[in-house]
Amino acid sequence: MHIAITLADITIIKEHTMHIAITLADNNGLESSISPVFGRCPFYMLIDPESKEFKIEENPAQSASGGAGVKASQWMIDNKASAVISGNLGPKAHDVLSSANIPAFKFQGGSIEETLKAYNDKELESFFEPNVDAHSGIQE
């Protein structure tokens, strides 16, 4: 006897997976470097911290003329990120993410592997408030 799994079921399964969004400076799979910038970093990784299943996508807000933080945060919401890990977080991005109840955590250096371990061990510091001014990503 075989069990039929429909496409709809798969979608449901996927939606229930935890997806941590990580800001990336390059696109190198699990070897990618984590970017200190939130709104204007070139790539985002969405990764399940347990299974390490991941996908990497280009950040549509990277070269926005303004409001990159807002647009990037909207991307996090639309892509159902359950948490965000970034080096910095500006005031508007912080507003949007906290309105959507998406917790943001501060990247403390190291590889993706190390960062995920720190996240799983609850060692990452949470952004209770923005740590940089608006437009900080432009200078990076």
Place this chain on the structure above:
Amino acid sequence: MIITIASGKGGTGKTTIATNLAWAITHTQEAENKGTTWLIDCDVEEPNAALFIHPAFEKEKNVERLLPVINQDQCTGSGVCVDVCEYNALARAGGKTLFFKELCHACGSCVLNCPEGAIDETPEMIGLLQQGSRDSLRFAQGILEIGFSSPTPVIRDLKKWIIPQKIQSGSTYILDASPGTACPVVESFRGADFALLVTEPTPFGLHDLSLVAELIFKEFKISSGIVINKSGRGDEIIEQFASEKKIPILMRVPLSRDIAEAYARGTLLVEAFPQYKDQFIALHKKIGEMIRERQPKQ
């Protein structure tokens, strides 16, 4: 005629040339019964032409923009406003639509596109316009409200307030633009007949002159001429550029301590050194000729 004065680089002497040109031609224009001379300070982020003109202001007008107000009760969370906002001023988060005023350009797209009609608009003051005169020179300026970062709507309203649809023949409007080549400068050039480019003979002056010359060449296709301010050493780099681009050098103001001192006292060059008056009148005449040559023959 409308003459817009720009430079690309800041501090090259746009305001010096604009104020002196305006003041020098005012009385000639009037004597020849040729209409009015207006000086319009379009550098609304830091207008300074009034420091040299000392006008008496007679009229004021507020500049407002319309900001969206989201009626959260009517909002169904379609997210349409978020998608149509070119400036990322809106976000949909936690069942609410968030609005970031600092990012908004008041374009009205969200209001027009909201499927529920859940967005109203409310006016917000973003600047002040003033007009007045000194003798027969008419003067106007815009002042951007402190804390606002988009001067363009203030410049647009200022021009609309002062420059009529049909300009009386013989009247001259001199627009002192801001530095750079971005939207405020583009707005200051819109509708202009002539681009007067003020530069200084330095690599920085040349670099930014080339940017503003490119803007004129690509977007406006109007005649232009160069004024070299602080002239005397290094003019060759500007001369070479001018001859390559076929933009005539119309006037030079030398680098001189006397001129700098008069400037620092808030005195016009043509008042401190009357010999310059004829040079500015000649500059105006030459600009008039260049505009006429450019116009298609009837």
